[in-house]
Amino acid sequence: MVKITDVARHAGVSPSTVSYALSGKRPISDETRRRVQASIRELGYRPHAGARALASSRSNVLALVIPLRTGIHVPVVMQFAVSVVTTARRYDHDVLLLTQEEGEEGLHRVADTALVDALIVMDVQLHDPRLPLLRALERPSVLIGFPSDATGLTCVDLDFRAAGELCVERLAGLGHRVVALVGSPPEVYVRETAFAQRVVQGFTAAADRNRMACSVHPCEATPAGARRVAEHLLREQPALTGVVVHNEAALEPLIDAFEHLGLRVPTDLSITAICPDELAAALRVPVTSVALPAAELGERAAELLMRKLGGDTAVPEATLLAPHLTERASTAPREAL
């Protein structure tokens, strides 16, 4: 293994000069820097990560905690993870993957051993047990999702409340008067996952504001679950003409189920969804949707973390991405009666 002293000898300077030439933390003459860089290339030098971490108390690694639980759409998690990794790399950092399963002990472990410099936590619940820990930790963190009490924490998310509202407002603008929300699987609500609850709030508030009749229906992420909800809706709300879907996996089966039951989309039923754009656009009936910008969220989270690591104390505590609705083929004005 070639080390910094080898480079120093080869370039005819001291090890500290090599270090400064690399880090830029002190001025080094162009001439010297060039010699050092040439030696580095020639010898194939790579600084030892452990030694660097020990001396500088920076590992240049971020922890990313990903959810495993049911009811969470996997491709979204993956998009998010990839975007965190890509962004971290732009700042010369790597990403350590932790599973939710490891729990608070896992966070403690990687933080206390200085394995990572900072943490990103996904799938935050309203009353997440990890919050006190994250507040107390000496290392910065960013949460994806907003807990009930976010003081002292940095959070990033799509504004799900506004997303729910936007879907309803769109349907209201098209003249629909009776709407339903087909939401995430029941366990997601039981766990008080923040984003799911916020959609419900936004949905309900906008429906009330527009004096629309509305109802909320958790839905299993399976074709059978979607069919069940569709049948239930037809039975209980025959006047229904607008549906908001916040459940990636149920979206397509739900449309199928409605059509099997004799409802044409969008002729008889308008549908809006909150889901990744790629999904909405690829369906048999492209669905009008509010995008779930997983990649952007990941990038934002990583960037906020880098700012915090850089000592920036003016990092915003809350970053809510405004929802953006794309019109597609699943919505139409309500037919005049």
Next chain:
Amino acid sequence: MVKITDVARHAGVSPSTVSYALSGKRPISDETRRRVQASIRELGYRPHAGARALASSRSNVLALVIPLRTGIHVPVVMQFAVSVVTTARRYDHDVLLLTQEEGEEGLHRVADTALVDALIVMDVQLHDPRLPLLRALERPSVLIGFPSDATGLTCVDLDFRAAGELCVERLAGLGHRVVALVGSPPEVYVRETAFAQRVVQGFTAAADRNRMACSVHPCEATPAGARRVAEHLLREQPALTGVVVHNEAALEPLIDAFEHLGLRVPTDLSITAICPDELAAALRVPVTSVALPAAELGERAAELLMRKLGGDTAVPEATLLAPHLTERASTAPREAL
């Protein structure tokens, strides 16, 4: 931060004794060990990862390179990643996430800086440009998938060739004489992704052996792509009664398309697939399938790597998991003519 000297002082022993009590690399009396452990708990000591890595030249971190490219089913990648992380944790290791995008330079970086002790590489192609690098690297690695020439490498995968054969044999056993393979998207074959090619080989070999008429059709991972293939098959192979699907995303749309075209599954058309069991079982028509054991592959890969790290020189170079077919509702005997 509490360090090993603090623990040593508190327990009334030397730092090296604490280290040995922790690692077990030298005998320590029960009495002393207990005192040390009590001090560790009381002080909340956690060894500094960087210091440990520097002194021991072991970081206790594995690199996992995940594919980003189109045509790869995301949930499978995720399952795999989670299973690697979980298994690694059992051996007190963590997992660093790299994207394919980083390429060979990324592998070099994490290996040469000693950021990781070993690597797991997914989505291996027949002539993967990373192979020479992996062979030359001083750190052990395990590949998921078999390249064309696997000498000097440790590889793990489902036996896709046998899986393709098994699907055909099953159809043959049911009396089908004309079969088609609906495969991965074209770009997957263009890249020479190993597993896709192997399925084709197995499929073709088994069909030939059984004197069946057969054809192979790459298929986009979209509903539209699936419809196109279904229509094409009906037009070009009207006698078709058996289909093997090796394309997770196209599976459901393909069945829909066949049924829209007037073919009942399994009455008119038997379908077998190679895909994760959860997917096959959850479809409207549960599909007879060869399981894609992502979790088991991840576990195997991680375990092989731990053995190599442990100095085991008798680690098998090739681990091919035997395919396992589960009968479901999508297959039936060919109707007598």
Next chain:
DNA sequence: TTCCATCGTCGAAGCGCTTCGACGTCCGGC
């Protein structure tokens, strides 16, 4: 009883890097 091996512990020497203080040099301002 003697000898040697093993057990249990200690001290010291690094592992490869960063960083701090120091020092000589050069330059501009007065």
Next chain:
DNA sequence: GCCGGACGTCGAAGCGCTTCGACGATGGAA
């Protein structure tokens, strides 16, 4: 012409841990 500061570099001191050699004590074999 002198002084102060910036520039460019060096040497040395760690960062917190593991590991090697050493050493006294203990015990079984001869």
